[in-house]
Amino acid sequence: MRIYEEADYAAVSRRAANLISAEVIRRPDCVLGLATGSSPIGTYRQLIAWHRQGDLSFKEVTTVNLDEYLCLAPNHSQSYRYFMQEEFFNHIDIKPENTYVPDGLAPDPIEECRKYDNLLRTLGGTDLQLLGIGHNGHIGFNEPGNEFVKSTHVVDLTPSTIEANSRFFPSPSDVPRKAITMGIGAIMSTRRVLVVVSGEDKAEIVRAAFMGPITPKVPASILQIHGDVVLVGDTAALSRLTETEVKACGF
Ligand code: F6R
Numbered sequence: 001m002r003i004y005e006e007a008d009y010a011a012v013s014r015r016a017a018n019l020i021s022a023e024v025i026r027r028p029d030c031v032l033g034l035a036t037g038s039s040p041i042g043t044y045r046q047l048i049a050w051h052r053q054g055d056l057s058f059k060e061v062t063t064v065n066l067d068e069y070l071c072l073a074p075n076h077s078q079s080y081r082y083f084m085q086e087e088f089f090n091h092i093d094i095k096p097e098n099t100y101v102p103d104g105l106a107p108d109p110i111e112e113c114r115k116y117d118n119l120l121r122t123l124g125g126t127d128l129q130l131l132g133i134g135h136n137g138h139i140g141f142n143e144p145g146n147e148f149v150k151s152t153h154v155v156d157l158t159p160s161t162i163e164a165n166s167r168f169f170p171s172p173s174d175v176p177r178k179a180i181t182m183g184i185g186a187i188m189s190t191r192r193v194l195v196v197v198s199g200e201d202k203a204e205i206v207r208a209a210f211m212g213p214i215t216p217k218v219p220a221s222i223l224q225i226h227g228d229v230v231l232v233g234d235t236a237a238l239s240r241l242t243e244t245e246v247k248a249c250g251f
Contacts, residue, residue: 001210001229003241003249008234009198013042015232016130016196020047021056023128023192029060030127033187034088035140036065036080039132039196044088051092058094064119064126066140066187068102068110069176070154078168079104102152102180113152113180120152120186128188131196136160137205137218141181144217150185154178184222193229195220197237206233207240 020043023030034040050056065080074081081101089099100119106112120126131139136158142149143158157165157177166172187193197206209220210231214218216222223229230247231238238246 001094001224001249003238003246004230004232005238006232009042012046012196012198012232012234013046016040016043016194017046017050018234019230020128020130021050024056024058024061027127028057029049029062031064031123031125032061033126033129033182033190034065034084034185035089035130035132036067036083037132039198040130041087043130045247048088048091052170058092061094062123063089063094063100064101064182065101065125066129066131067179067181068104070104070178070180071176072104074101074104099116102182104176106179106180109154109180111220113154116152116180116182117186120182122141125186128192128194129187131187131193131195131220131223132238133195133202133205133209133220134161135164136203137207137220139184139187139223141179142184142187142219144219144240146207146216148184148216148219148222150188151183153181155181184219188222188226190226191228193223193226195223195229195231195233197231197233199234200239202233202237203240206231206237211241211245 004015068080072079097134102116141155166175169175182229214221
């Protein structure tokens with residue numbers, strides 16, 4: 001694992017965008033696994049800025065998102081499809097047909113999961129998977145449990161995730177209770193994992209995920225056995241790692 005310790009969210013976003021743009025420049029037809037949430041917003045803004053300057057094109061890129069709430073329409077303001085359009089896709093030159101997000105309105109969600117795994121297989125997996133980490137250690141919506149679920153699946157969101165995500169909804173009771181998420185298998189088969197974390201409130205889970213035992217109770221801990229993980233965090237989010245740990249993994 002490599003760790004980049006940055007001063008603040010802006011620097012984290014710039015570093016993460018740098019690593020993504022390197023991938024896109026090196027492999028213009030790469031497949032990017034993307035995430036929603038607060039962590040990657042700055043990264044997307046930086047990528048958009050470089051695109052506007054004429055330094056970066058996504059014309060041949062394909063993207064596959066991690067997850068989507070069940071029962072939210074793509075044009076619902078809290079759906080992850082809507083988030084991706086607003087925060088990224090509408091501002092770059094990616095072909096709309098090359099952007100994939102699970103369909104939260106699929107009449108048969110189990111079939112939608114199967115189709116999503118087929119899609120991932122057809123694409124040959126992702127070249128780079130961007131991830132945030134939930135306070136409970138979830139990646140995508142792979143929530144803490146007794147086993148790592150390999151394939152794309154329908155998940156019951158935990159009370160802590162519902163609580164964390166209620167900040168985007170009028171009230172906690174409006175947060176969908178279920179979601180479709182890419183499984184741990186697809187996440188682990190990406191060539192490179194890029195994790196972005198920011199803020200003191202993530203410090204504890206970052207320590208548990210990267211320095212604690214590998215356990216499905218902390219889904220992100222599985223990343224410890226991926227051969228190419230880059231963790232980009234600000235000083236606050238990395239504050240529970242010792243200097244030696246950061247130095248051992250840093251540049
Ligand atoms: C989003 C996702 C989630 C978030 C995580 C962190 O697609 O899959 O795992 O990455 O909940 O969210 P933020 O970045 O809002 O703290």
